[in-house]
Amino acid sequence: MSEKKEYKVIGTRPIRHDGVDKVTGRALYGADFQTTGLLHGKVLRSRHAHARIKSIDTSRAEAHPDVKAVVTAADLPTAADKIADLGESAVNLKYLCDNILASDKALYTGHAVAALAASDPHTAEEALELIDVEYEVLPPVLEVREAMEDDAPLLHENLKTDAMGEKSEESSNVASHFQHKKGDIDTGFAEADVVIEHDFVTGTVHQGYIEPHNATALYNPDGQLTIWCSTQGAFAVRQQVSEILQIPVSKVKVVPMEIGGGFGGKISVYLEPVAALLSKKSGRPVKVLMNRAEVFEATGPTPASYIRVKMGVTNDGRITAAEGYLAFEAGAYPGSPVGAGAMCIFSPYNIPNGLIDGYDVVVNKPKSNAYRAPGATNAEFAAETVVDEICEKLGMDPLEFRILNGAEEGVSRIDGPVFPRIGCIEATEAAKEHPHYEAPLEGENRGRGVASGFWFNVGLKSSVAINVNPDGTISLVEGSTDIGGTRASIAMQAAEVLGIPAESVYPTVVDTNSVGYTDVTGGSRTAFATGYAAYEAAQDVKQQMTERAAKLWEVDAAEVQFADGDFVCVNGKDERMSFKELAARLDEVGGPVTGRASVDPTGVGGAFATHIVDVEVDPDTGKVEILRYTATQDAGKAVHPSYVEGQMQGGVTQGIGWALNEEYIYDKDGRMSNASFLDYRMPTCLDLPMIDTVIVEVPNPGHPYGVRGVGEVPIVPPPAAIANAIYRAIGVRMKELPMSPGRILKTMGKL
Amino acid sequence: MENFAYVNAANVEQASSLLSGEWGETMVIAGGTDLLGELKEYVETPAKVVNLKTISGLDEIKADATGLTIGALATVGDIAAHPTIQEDYTVLAEAAASVASPQIRNVGTLGGNLCQRPRCWYYRNAEIICLKKGGDMCYAVEGLSKYHAIFGGGPVYIVHPSDTAPALIALGATVKIIGPDGEKTMPLEEFFILPDINPQRENVLEPNEVVAEVHVPKPSANTKSFYIKARERGSFDFALSSVAAALEMNGSTCGGASIVLGGVAPIPWRSKEAEAALNGVRITEAVAKRAGSEAVKHAEPLNDNGYKVALTQNLVSRAVMKAS
Known part of the structure; x- marks a missing residue:
């Protein structure tokens, strides 16, 4: 799959199928x-x-x-x-x-x-x-470290800690403790010339749909x-x-x-x-x-967390060991995304010795839920800030450091899985080669920061049915909610197989009685897995249509081939029909054609991103202005590049909000003080620059078109990239989110 | 929200007569951008709401050689976009342009902006009966005080949310009020009252009085005025601290300064200390710095709002330098 393939539909930018309904206000939402x-x-x-x-x-x-x-x-x-x-x-x-x-x-x-x-x-x-x-x-308990204290008020009298498979005797707010190990952590730190350790705190944030x-x-x-x-x-x-x-x-x-x-919520x-x-x-x-x-x-915000990261490197810039302690607030019931955070925290790197401890802790806040790469943003805010400090200590370019230590095919994550072909280093190289990275950044209190991020993506089950219409179009029936433009990206994968334009596909998301089982739109899986199902269903259509052409021409099916959008007879007979021509004649040879496929693809391709951000910090007010932002990301193959770019920009936007202003503010009695969009400060367009995007394409060998999920990973790097930029601007390491004006003034020692 | 009767007023006098003499029973609505939130969240539960938008002519903005007269129904957006205001009353245009979002500026009125209630999260929570709502304590004292007052607090520590009020006070505006006893006019500065006078209200209005218009005397040709607002996000946000400054400049010497702070006190906070550091003085960077430190020398921050002291000090200095 590594060679460049030529596509007719994949990689183009047709108008989305649901566009007219949405821009005219005709689309029917739940409240309608x-x-x-x-x-x-x-x-x-x-x-x-x-x-x-x-x-x-x-x-x-x-x-x-x-x-x-x-x-x-x-x-x-x-x-x-x-x-x-x-x-x-x-x-x-x-x-x-x-x-x-x-x-x-x-x-x-x-x-x-x-x-x-x-x-x-x-x-x-x-x-x-x-x-x-x-x-x-x-009495409520509202913060993860307080909830872990022995004398903390208990939410669930019967909740015992599942500590690496063993149930605790005593009841606890700690629902589980797990550990991932790779190599030997002590040896790893012994080999290190420089060791940096810090702890970090992130706030509770909402998806804000x-x-x-x-x-x-x-x-x-x-x-x-x-x-x-x-x-x-x-x-x-x-x-x-x-x-x-x-x-x-x-x-x-x-x-x-x-x-x-939705964003997971x-x-x-x-x-x-x-x-x-x-x-x-x-x-x-x-x-x-x-x-x-x-x-x-x-509903389910993504949780506040306390994270400690320790990393050791040699003087020539090789990571020898990394240790992470992640304690996440699950909210009222067990099930924080700490597991996913642990899977992502060090994964952009090839690290020989690692130890990760994760704690899932209940507190008196709403049960947390998924939010775009859940857990990864918290975790990599911590890890990527430590990496930045290491680069500074070593006097090394932070992107060169990431390329030198970058994860690649064959490397195992600390939590076990071995990477297949991935684009971690390629995405970082794209950032390093981008004009932004070398552009002069003049003026006081300005700084440039970088950070990388990983999200593993998921596969799961999807079903698609395709009905061929007599006018040469197809109706595509799917069970995947379209949040980010997947009607288009799924339709395009079917269109590519059948040699028809994207506009000849009519995708519909239907109810649970009308399509085969399909898992949620989440884990950046939909363009990948439901797209895969569309590909397979289209193959089914193609096969049936080939047989119909053979019947029409009274030849053996093996003598009909489909190439460049046409069915062609290859036994010497001069017969050729387009998909559209054949669709009009199906009734002559057996009636309608319906293709279908249900898939559960395992060849999931993980996603990597590297971001560059320039900030200016106003030392009088503590306000951070984002001057310029560039996001690179391995998309495997961008089916519809505009929507990939849109996902990248959207992820960055949410990441900027998380980094600078957004947080649940609770009073001591556990009442949320800012439960409105006026008081919970998501960024407005005035808080954002134009976000530049670079799509890198390292095809995923587990998908016929090389697709990787793209929706989640772009939210991962922004808080760390911005924190690193703030450091370069004013010499202050921010270890707590959000990095609001008051907190920056305080950290600068101006109070 | 609770059900209420809705009555259209034909003129200000009639609006006043439709209002109860007791707080809480009736309320006026114009743009409604603040009131509707209060009603929906049960912060206010009036039996009757009197609509002022049906009063014709009350949205006029008139500028002449003596000054500016703005009807209470003029929208914040109209004030921000008014060419004469931008030219001669710059601080007011800038303050108006910094209010909330374009949608809110398009419907929110000057009267509403002056009379809006505080955004304090304890006041806005219907379940909390704080001092401002007739209870016995201000929860910000022991609670979360990130957005609360550093000046003039006690017994209530809300901050006045208006952007236009500091600007208008800096320009020496007066306000016309119509009530059951007819009309009266007073300096806008005296319109706002500290919580030690009345912890439940932010101004002198009686429950059946209505703000009708604001008059601003024309500033001298050598007056420089502007509004600086620090907020957490670029739009749709209140001031963490703001400075409305009007300085009469004779060359580089300040003939007279008005420095009014927003977002830091229960009323628009006139900084006599900063003004004293500027009056009759040639403006230099050192003078600007001194004005900043003078402005905050009596600040009394709560647990979470110490940053506002440094912030306000820096904003005042910056404002002064802008005038030089």
Whole structure:
């Protein structure tokens, strides 16, 4: 796969198939769903960060004439303590149910305690006051290191630490401790001439998608449940709802509405089971929408973390050892992305001796969820800052250091896997060769920083069906939510196989009854795996069409070939038909052609990125201005380069927000103080420069077109790159995110 | 939000007559950019909301040789874009342009910007009955005070959120108020009151009084004025600290200085100390530095807002140097 291939559709930039609907406002999002007899649900949420629920009295709400149903955790089937397979992350079902509606304890401010449905949303909101909950308020624990203390308040009385397979005797907030080892860490540090060690703290941040969570459910008397919602995975919703409500998956149909952003935060269900229970009780369809404060307080941000990194190098710049200690806040229930953080933290490097300890720790904050390369940004902020200091101590160019120590095919990560063909060094070389890196940076308080990042990407299961239309177009049916332009990138892979233009493909994302099982849009898998399924389904179409051409020409199928978009007879007969011509004549030779494929590809190609950033720090105000930004990344093969660039720019933008301003601010009682877009400061266009992108293409041998996932890795380097640039600008190492003006002034010693 | 009656006012006098004499029962709405958030989050639960947008002529901006008269319904965006204001009342145009986002500036009014409530996260949380809402403590004292006051605090430590108010005070503006007893005019500086006078309000308005217009005397031709605002992001953000400066310059000597700080006190904070360091003095870098340190010499930061002292000091110095 290493040679350059010529493609007709792959690598071009057609207009996206969903573009017109979106720019004209016609696309139907979850909140747009309407149906006859619709009720509106609202959720009563705990205003305490940690409290025992002593009683819930719903009688006053039930007596309200416009309230049609009230539900609490008592309406959920008793959850067996078993693991539901949710694809990207395993979730303990008891915890999953408790997060939907708290049973014995409310574990964070915003935790759902009860819900009701009424004839209109305002009545529903007002009627929440009629639900009486008696709490025993408990002290909250809000920070990972505090939660790990022996005398910390316990969230779960029965939670024992799973320490490398062994269960602890005592209950703890530490849900698990794992360790990865490679080589011999002591030997590695003994060989080092320079050892740098620092600890780092990152804040809780939210994905910040524009569209709040939503769900509408209709639970028919025959036991058939239909759910309309915005989700990254309709099948994941089906699976979770089936587990939570203890009904077979065949009883649940999930209809995915258009999605207004997810970034990992729309994989877990929150409202869907609640809407279903309310519909079951009321006998009517029920729609539940979150407002922005609910999204902040009660969905899944990516967690705060405490990370310690120690790295040793020889004087000639070779890394001899690296040690990482990662403690991540899981939120109220186990399951932080610390595992993924540990997989990524040192992975841009070839490191002979390594030791990584990871801790998953519960705290009184919302259960964390995936956010674009979950865990990796936290981890590599720490590692890449230490690398920068090492380069400074050695007097070595930080990109040369990364190239010298760069991971490549055959190198094993500290957590075990051996890299196949990857583009780590190529992406770094592209940064080094970029004019930005050598451009003069004049003026006081300006600095240039670099950082690299890794995200492993995933494969998982995808299904695609293709129906050939008589006009020579195809309808492509898929189960993958389109968040980042994947209707286009998947359609283009089918078009390439069939020699037709991308515009001749009509992709549709359909409900769970209408396509084969497809895992969530997450892990940067969709263009890769669902694209792979589209490729295979198109191959199926091509094969069937070849047989039809043979039938039409009354020759053997082996005598028909498909080349350059035409079916050609190769037995001497002068026969040639385009895909379009043959499509029009299918009825003469057996009727419609439908191709299909379900895949679970294993040849996943990891993604690497290297970023360069110039900043200017205002020493009077502590404000950091991003002057210039360049992101390089190995995309394997960019199916639609514009959308790859868009992913890179979007990742960088979110990374800049995380680096400079974004954080959940909790008061001592565990109330979020800034649960609005006004007070939770995501960057605006005025906070960003034009973000330059360089797509590097080192084809992934595990995909027919060499595709690697591209969506996640660009969020990984920005905080470290910016911290390193700040250091070069003002000589101060920032070890805590966000690097807000007040914190910079403080670190500069100006206070 | 709670249900409320919605009444359109035909003129300011009628608006006043539609308002209750008790706080909390009625409220006025113009742009609504701040009020709607308060209503949705149950911070305010009035029984009646009186709409001022139906009052014709109250959005006019009139500039003549004596000064500038701005109706309370003039939008912040119109003020920012007004050529005469940009030319002769620069600090006001710059302050208006720095407010929130273009969408909010297009609907938010001058009256609303002057009378908006603080963005304090304790005040904005309906579950917290703080001193500002009739409770018995200001939660910022022991709690999270990153965005709170370093001047004039006690017993409440909110900061006044307006950008236009410091600018208007620096220009010596007066404000016309209409209430049940007719109209009155006062210096805008006296319109705002510290929490030790009334912890629950930020200004002298009675519940049934309405801001009608603001008048700004025309600055002398040799007045230099500008607004410097430090904020965490480039748009859609309040001032961590801001400086509205108007300096009458005779060559390089300052004939008279108005330095009014935003984002650092429960009211727009006039820095008499900084002004004293400038009046009658030839402006040099050393003078600018001294003005900065004078400006913050009485600052009293809370636990989390010490950075605002250094920030404000630097901004004042920078503002003075800009005038030189």
